[in-house]
Amino acid sequence: xxxxxGHAVLDGLRYRAAGANLARHLGRGPVRVLxxxxxxxxxxLPLAAGGHWVTVVxxxxxxxxxxxxxAYGLTGRVDVVQxxxxxxxxxxxxxxxxxxxxxxxxxxxxGGPARVDLLRxxxxxxxxxxxxxxxxxxxxxxxxxxxxxxxxxxxxxxxRAAGLAAPSRYRIPAEAGAPGFFQLIGALA
Numbered sequence: 001x002x003x004x005x006g007h008a009v010l011d012g013l014r015y016r017a018a019g020a021n022l023a024r025h026l027g028r029g030p031v032r033v034l035x036x037x038x039x040x041x042x043x044x045l046p047l048a049a050g051g052h053w054v055t056v057v058x059x060x061x062x063x064x065x066x067x068x069x070x071a072y073g074l075t076g077r078v079d080v081v082q083x084x085x086x087x088x089x090x091x092x093x094x095x096x097x098x099x100x101x102x103x104x105x106x107x108x109x110x111g112g113p114a115r116v117d118l119l120r121x122x123x124x125x126x127x128x129x130x131x132x133x134x135x136x137x138x139x140x141x142x143x144x145x146x147x148x149x150x151x152x153x154x155x156x157x158x159x160r161a162a163g164l165a166a167p168s169r170y171r172i173p174a175e176a177g178a179p180g181f182f183q184l185i186g187a188l189a
Contacts, residue, residue: 014172014181015042018103018135021170021183025131031098034125036085037105041067041078044101048077055079055097057088085118092125100126103135107150112158115150119162126188132164135172138180152182165189 030051035044038056040063048054054077058064064080071078083091085105100122109115123132136150152169159167167186174180 014135015046017170017172018043018133018181018183019046021168021172022099022131022133022185025168025185026099032096033099033101034088034092034097035101035103036088036122037103038101039063039067041070043103044078045070045074048074051077053077053079055081057081057083057085057091059084086121089121089124095125095127095130097125097130098127099131099133101133103133105136106134106155106158107136109150112154115155115158116161119158119164123162123164123188128188130188132159132162132167132186132188134159134167134184135181138171138174138182152184155182155184159184159186163189 030053033044033047033052033054035054035056038044038058039060041056044054044056044067048071056064056067056078058080059082061082064082067078067080081091085102102119102122106115106118109118119132126132134155136155156167164186167184170183170185172181172183
């Protein structure tokens with residue numbers, strides 16, 4: 001597969017694999033999900049369609065507008081907030097979410113201390129025992145792994161420093177020249 005259509009299909013595979021991994025950790029019934037840097041809703045919309053309530057935080061208004069257009073029929077299941085992930089503690093100071101998604105964000109953060117700070121901000125709105133899911137490209141994909149050191153092993157250390165229990169690890173393999181990813185899902189201790 002080549003071109004935009006090929007990458008769109010592969011992106012869909014990434015979203016489906018991530019959703020299946022997350023589903024292994026969710027109980028029955030709907031949960032409240034906060035999707036940080038959720039863009040146009042690749043992770044959020046399937047969760048909302050599955051009956052969950054999703055709030056997407058992203059600084060890009062155009063992506064949030066696209067998300068709202070794509071969310072047709074999911075009235076009351078999807079909310080959007082135009083803000084940066086770092087602003088989450090001020091926006092949601094109470095522990096009101098069962099799941100926080102931090103997918104495709106950490107590789108853009110320069111250095112371990114800054115990643116820990118971002119993860120600490122991400123867990124502020126997380127209820128006790130809630131889940132944090134992190135996805136980043138595998139480090140050998142230099143086009144997406146913008147900052148060295150954003151490896152699964154290092155991110156596990158960052159998650160522990162942010163107060164999460166040892167996470168489950170998943171590998172989302174590369175296909176047809178697309179990047180591979182790792183996914184870590186940990187519970188707030």
